Amino acid sequence: DVKVTQSSRYLVKRTGEKVFLECVQDMDHENMFWYRQDPGLGLRLIYFSYDVKMKEKGDIPEGYSVSREKKERFSLILESASTNQTSMYLCASSLRRLGGSYEQYFGPGTRLTVT
């Protein structure tokens, strides 16, 4: 079974702190994704990586950056956390498919609260 793990289930940070969210997958997937989930808005893509050191902005990248130094690990960084970044953060991975999309496999999520 594909397993996607996230470093924390719950996190509380203060405004202005630098925050790191870590994600690891064990199925050698090329693609990895970071989403945020908010009530009534569904999932919104923050960043996407299709290979080591490669990244692409999603729909809402402002205030976030990412790092992918190894194939299995994808980090989301909040450079200076703000209260409007309080949310559930979901990591996902998938195989790379030319001309289409394979299903994505999700981690359990990190609920981040910024006070």
Added chain:
Amino acid sequence: GNSVTQMEGPVTLSEEAFLTINCTYTATGYPSLFWYVQYPGEGLQLLLKATKADDKGSNKGFEATYRKETTSFHLEKGSVQVSDSAVYFCAHSRGGAQKLVFGQGTRLTINP
């Protein structure tokens, strides 16, 4: 542009009732279609998928048929259980890209 519109929730049903959650999409080309489920406190899990027109995806008693003519992928189950209480997300692949477009989710509660 690409989008997915789902039936607004929350939806509350009694056990053994028939379930339909509507989903329509806007996309170019011939996207793959997915239903994901999120149980309380967990991440999303793939429930079923369909990759071409008229395909029917099925799993755990749930079914959805890819209807290209109506751009729909409605989720159905003949007899729901309390354990089906969750949030359900419809999604489609985003053209030639590697990404998915998700609907806003529909919260389903089943009462005993």
